[in-house]
Amino acid sequence: MDQEFASSLLENAVSEFAKLPGIGRKTALRLALYVLKQDKESAHRFGEAIIKLRDEIQYCRVCHNISETEVCPICSNPTRDHGTICVVENVKDVMSIENTHQHHGLYHVLGGLISPMDGVGPQDIEIDSLVDRVKAGGVREVILALSATMEGDTTNFYIFRKLAPYPDVKITMLARGVSVGNEIEYTDELTLGRSIQNRTLFSDTFHKEG
């Protein structure tokens, strides 16, 4: 796609769209031409939504989730279990876990994972503030809900070590196992091995799902 655009305005808009993840030049052109077809108000609403999102967004002082207020609705909800903190990589993970309705405690959004390859160290993500929350007391359990990747595991181990001085705090992590709906035949051996090691009582599982 080495197209000459008839206008630098179009060229510029296409380049901007093409910076988005998963959007190539071809799709970017389609999106820019879509914007051109809309009325001016629509284009303004769209452009300003992007600018305002970045300019005016706030993060919860406690858990670093996106928030309209200094402390987010989850952290300030007295009916949630303030003794359990679920540690996640990003804002999207909070939404995913909230959608399961299985976690009734609070969150802690790291804002990334330790990744030496990408130059992300422990000081670049919100680990110190997690340790501070545990140090402040009242926390019974920290649930590590990070991706089952090398970066996730590295970050898990680092947090585990950092929280070693607080032996009363139980540190748990998400179960690894066969995905619901997946066939054994297509499950990788590592996952299958973990799912055998960590097998659960049939009666427990049945009870939980019922």
Next chain:
Amino acid sequence: MDQEFASSLLENAVSEFAKLPGIGRKTALRLALYVLKQDKESAHRFGEAIIKLRDEIQYCRVCHNISETEVCPICSNPTRDHGTICVVENVKDVMSIENTHQHHGLYHVLGGLISPMDGVGPQDIEIDSLVDRVKAGGVREVILALSATMEGDTTNFYIFRKLAPYPDVKITMLARGVSVGNEIEYTDELTLGRSIQNRTLFSDTFHKEG
């Protein structure tokens, strides 16, 4: 995806992204979170590119293609064949045809196709201005390069009728046939039938491609 967003700014940006063609709520969320991760300057550049694109874009007075000037570079290029006008649906089609390097004449961008189902009539697209160009004289050939759809065919016939008073102007259309690289087995019968009717001399085709 019935997610509660922690911020109306995020909700708003996701809704705006989700209005784009081919972008669902899930992708829209991914794009909005990407914007959040960028610095403020990037978000401003992106948002303003969209607003400026829609606000400041100009169209060529002659062919209605996107242009930086009152008359576009193609229409004002004396080395192009001003006696041949290629009629296309939209700006993207001009780019596609320019990329083939097979058309050396001018264009005429209709800005749509006649589609009674969508309430688009002949007066909603740039047909009258095409007739005016032909009426003004100097045009030897009008190439109808519209999609091989019902709307394309309807528009072709309408233009054909409108240009009937100018019998000296040759009206041609894109050849219908088997796509280059496609197997006969998977070509639909209608296309295959047209490609037999309109078969070309092997020596001509060989010569053209050589």
